Amino acid sequence: MNNWKIAGLAGAGIAVTGTLYGKLAMHHGLHVFSYGEYPSLIRGGHNTMQVTTGEHDITTQQKILDVLIALNADGITLHKDELDDKSVILVDKSQVKLDWDKEKLSGTLIDLPMYPISLEVTGSGLSANMVALGASCYLMGFDITILHHLIKETFGKKGEEIVTKNELAATKGYEYVKARHLTAKQNVKVQQVDQIYLSGNEAVGLGALAGGIQFYAAYPMTPASSLLEFLADAQKKYPILVKHSEDEIGAINQVIGASYAGARAMTGTSGGGFALMVEGLSLAAITELPLVIMDGQRPGPATGLPTWTTQADLQFVLHAGHGEFKKIVLAPGDIEECFTMTKLAFILAEQWQTQVYLLTDKYLIESSMSVPTFKDKYSNIRYNIGVDLPEDDTYKRYVLTDSGHSLRSVPGTPHGLSLTNSYEHDEYGYATEEAAMSMAQIDKRLKKLDNISSYLPKSILYGPQTADITFVCWGSTKLVMQHAINLLNQTKKDTANFIQLGCLAPFDSSEFMELAQKAKRLVMIEGNALHQAESLIREHTGLEFKERLNRYDGRPFYAEDIVSYITGGTK
C-alpha cells in the first residue's frame, strides 16, 4: 500500500494532478482511493489531494505518507506529523521559503526544481505540478509512457502544444529523480484490471442514468454540485433534461411536476438546500409521486463548513416534512453502492409511489475510487402507471386498496383525468375534510410501504463472523471501517468486524438485531455529535450502546484512530 499527497494553494492544479496520479496507478492494475481537502475559496487557501494505492482493499486514505509533494510552505508545515522515516518529500526550495535547518522533518527531502524545469520547458511555471507528477511516477515505479498517454487524454482538448509541454515537464521530473539514484518505492508490473476511477457523485450520476433518470433539477451547492454538472454534461449523450433552477424550492417543485408528468425525476443538494425543499417533500408524499433526492451532507448549522464532511443530517432527513408519512432512506457506503442504490432508488420510488433518499456526504461523493467497471447495459420498465384506463371514466387515482397501492395516471393518458392534490383528498383527488376519508387516505399512504423490507438493502456484517468487537456504522464510514478491521485483524485474528446499516428508513430492527445480538462488544461509530443513528437504533430496538466513537470536526474518520481507540483505549 502506498500513500501519496500533493499539497499547496488552491488554483495550483492540485485536483488534476491527483486525478492523473490516481489514473496512473489504476492503469498499472492497482486499486486507488483518493481524498481531497480544500477550503471554501477559489484561489489561495490550503488544498490537498491524497491518493492511496495498493493491490487490494484500498477503500480509504491513510495518515502516514510515502510521498508528499509540497507546493508551498504550508504543504510542509501542516503535514509534518504525516511523515515518517520512509517518507519522501518533494519540494522546490527555490519557491518554498522555510528555515530548512530548523524544520525537523522525518523522511527524505528532495529538492525538485519543479518551477525552473516548468519554466524551461513550457515558458511558464504552470506545469510545475507535471514535473512533480513525473517525479512521483519514477518514485512509485510507474511507467512513464502510461503517464504520457494519460496526459494526452486529459489535455488533448487543449491542443497538441499543451500536451507536448506537459509530457516534457513530466519526463524531466521523472529523469531528475532517477538521476539522483533514488530507488523506487515499489515494483509494479502493469496488469490489465478492468476498472474505472470515479467519485461518489459520478457513481450516483451513472446509477441515475442506469435507473432511467429523465429529469434532474437542482441548485448548485457543495458537495452536490458535481452531480448537477455530471448530469448536465450527460445531456449531450443521453435523453435527459437537467435544469439549474432558480432555487431549491423551485427545483423540488419542478421535479415533482416532471414526476407527475411521467418523467423519472431527481434532485440533489446539501443540508441548507435540503432545508428549503422540505415543504415539497410533504407535497410529494400527499400526492404519492415518485421522488429521488440526494442529500450530500456537509457540516451545519447554516453555511457551516461548506467543503467538509459530516453525518449530521440523518435525523433531519428522517423527519423532514410536515405531517406524517413514510420514506425510504438509503445510505450508500462506498462508490459502488452510490451506483447500485441510486439505480434502485428510481425503481423503488416509482414502484411504491414514494420518496427515496440517498443520504451521502462530502467524504463519499467527492472522494474517488477505482472500482470494477460497471456493467454497461441496463433496461428499464415502468411501474404502477395506468395505461388502458376504463372508458367510462371511473378511474380513481387514490382508490383505497388493501395494499395501499393505486395506479397513477400520467397527463396525456385518456380517461385518466383526476386531481393531484396538496390538500387531503378523496379517491378522485378532490379535497375532503371528512374524518373517515382523511384517515383512510393517511392509512393508505402509511401502509403502502408495509411489505417493502425484502426490496431494501440489508444490514451487512463485514469481517469475521465472530469477533471481539463489533462496530456499527452507516454511510461513508464503511470506507474507513473496512480498512480499520483489516488493520486490527492483521495484528490479532478476529479482533473486529462491523455492521453497516444500508437502509435507515424503514428501519428493519429484526434484521439488524440478528447481527447485533451476536456481538460481544458493540461500538457505534458515526460522524455526528448527537449520536443520531445510535438514537435511531435505540428507538427501534431498545438497544443501548455502551461505547461509541463520534467525529464532527468536518474530517472523516481515519482507520489509524479507530485502531488506537481499540489498542490504546483512548480516542
Next chain:
Amino acid sequence: MNLRTPIFPTWCPGCGDFGIWGALKMAITELNIPEEKLVVVFDVGCSGNMADFIRVYGFHALHGRSIPVAEGIAMANHDLTVIVVGGDGGLYGEGMGHFIAAAKTNVNITVLVHNNQTYGLTKGQASPTTMEGVITGSTPFGVIEHPVNPLGIALTAGATWVGRSYAANIPLTKDLIVKAVKHDGFSHLDIFQPCTTFNKLNTQAWFIEHLGQLPTDYVPNSKLKAWEQSEREDKYPIGIFYETNKVLPFHKRLPNLDKGTLISQFPTSVDLTAAMSEFK
C-alpha cells in the same frame, strides 16, 4: 367537453373567481384541446380552490409553488397545454421568485393571476398588489408600501406574452385566455377581480371607474411602451400589453427535445459505455 365536477364552487356570492372560472371553461371549450392534453396547476388560495370545480388533469400545488410544478410538467411533456391558476398572494408574494424565473426561462405555460389585491383565503391581509394606505389585518396603519406592478415585472423578467383583464368582463377574459394559451412561450394574464368579502376598496364600482383601455393605436410589440402602460395609475388599461414570437420557448432551445417530448424518450435500454469512458 365535460368540465363539470360534482362539487359546486364555495366562493362568496359576487366573487370575481366565478367570472374567471366561467371564462376559463369557455376558453378551454373554444381551444378544443383533447381533455387529456390539458393540465391546470392550481395555487393555494380562494382562486386555487377552482381545482375542485373543474374537470381536468389538475394539480393543486402548494401555496406559491404552482409555477415550478407547471414548469416541470411542461418540461417533461411539451405536448401538453399547461395553465396555472392562482392568486396575487401566491404568485406575486410567496412565489414571486418562481414567477420571474419562469418568465426568463420562457417555458410554455400560461399563468392566470386572480388579482383581487388581497389574501382571500386567509381572510384579507395585504397582498403585494394591495394599494397604499389600505388597512388590513396585517397592516393596521395602512399599507405603507406602493403596490408592485406585476405586468412590469413580467416584462422585465422576459415574459413573451403579457396582458390584463377584468373578471367581470367574461368575453374579454375568455378571449385573452385563448390568446395567452395559444402563445408559444411564457404568457402572463393578470386578471383584476373583486373580493366582495375582504376588499372593500377595489369593488365592482371602483373598477368601472378605474379601468381603462390601451391607446387606440396601441401595438403590443414594444416592451418599453408596454411598460409605460403597465405603470399607469390614472386608469388601469386592459388588453394585450406585449407579445413577441422572436424568443423561442424553452423546449425549442434544447436539442434533447427535438426528438420528441422528454417522457416519450423513456430509456427502456441504457448503455453506460459513453458515460463511463471518461473514468477509464
